[in-house]
Amino acid sequence: MSARLTPGDEAPAFTLPDADGNEMSLADHKGRKVIVYFYPAALTPGCTKQACDFTDNLDVLAEAGYDVIGISPDAPEKLAKFREKENLKVTLLADPDKKVLDAYGAYGEKKNYGKTYMGVIRSTIVVDEEGKVEHALYNVRATGHVAKIIKDLGI
Numbered sequence: 001m002s003a004r005l006t007p008g009d010e011a012p013a014f015t016l017p018d019a020d021g022n023e024m025s026l027a028d029h030k031g032r033k034v035i036v037y038f039y040p041a042a043l044t045p046g047c048t049k050q051a052c053d054f055t056d057n058l059d060v061l062a063e064a065g066y067d068v069i070g071i072s073p074d075a076p077e078k079l080a081k082f083r084e085k086e087n088l089k090v091t092l093l094a095d096p097d098k099k100v101l102d103a104y105g106a107y108g109e110k111k112n113y114g115k116t117y118m119g120v121i122r123s124t125i126v127v128d129e130e131g132k133v134e135h136a137l138y139n140v141r142a143t144g145h146v147a148k149i150i151k152d153l154g155i
Contacts, residue, residue, distance in 0.1 A: 004105035005136040011036075011127040012103035016071065016093040019079035024069075024093060026127065033066045033134070034127045035149065038106035039142075040120040042074045042082035042092070046142035050122075051082070053146035055089045064155040066126075071095050071106075073120060105138065124149060 005011070015025040026034065037054070039047040054061075054068050061068055068090045072079070079092040093100075098120075101107035106123040109116055122142065126135040126149075135152065 004138055005125060005133045007133050007135060009133045009136075011125065011131050011133050012100070013131075014095075014100040014103070016095055016100060017076045018094070019076055019083050019092045021076050024091065026131070029067050029069075029127075030131065031129050033129060035061065035066050035068045035124060036104070036127060037068070037070050037122075037124040038101055038104060038120055039070060039072050039122055042072055042078050043085065046122075047072070048082075048086055050142040050145060051088050051090060051092075052086055053143075055087070057146050057150060058089050060150065060155060064153070066153075066155075067091070069093060071100060073098055073101065105136075126153070 015023050018024050070090050071093045073096050076094045098107050106121050110119045122140050124137045128134045
């Protein structure tokens with residue numbers, strides 16, 4: 001498990017396939033602020049709530065200069081189903097080998113009902129226009145998280 005990122009760190013570069021199989025890089029967003037959020041699995045209740053919250057607030061975030069990217073270990077085909085079923089507008093990227101999740105400290109040991117296992121740690125990283133970490137939030141809740149980000153960013 002990689003160390004968690006902290007404000008001021010260089011955001012790890014990445015290139016991943018989107019829901020349509022097209023490659024997308026963090027570098028594609030240079031000059032814009034980017035909210036990169038990591039979630040465990042498409043088409044699950046908490047992840048759906050979070051993705052819908054980001055979609056519902058996309059215009060507000062875009063007007064404030066933020067792009068939103070959701071990353072999970074799902075295959076692009078599953079992300080496409082998720083996008084279609086929930087009418088999502090956020091960019092969804094696939095990281096099946098979990099390299100980007102690991103680089104951002106969003107994959108590691110979790111505990112649930114007394115069991116310890118490896119999994120995706122629901123996290124949100126805000127990257128500034130220069131590619132530096134502005135905010136690094138780990139173990140966030142799926143519900144109410146987007147409203148908290150908007151408040152914390154002063155939008």
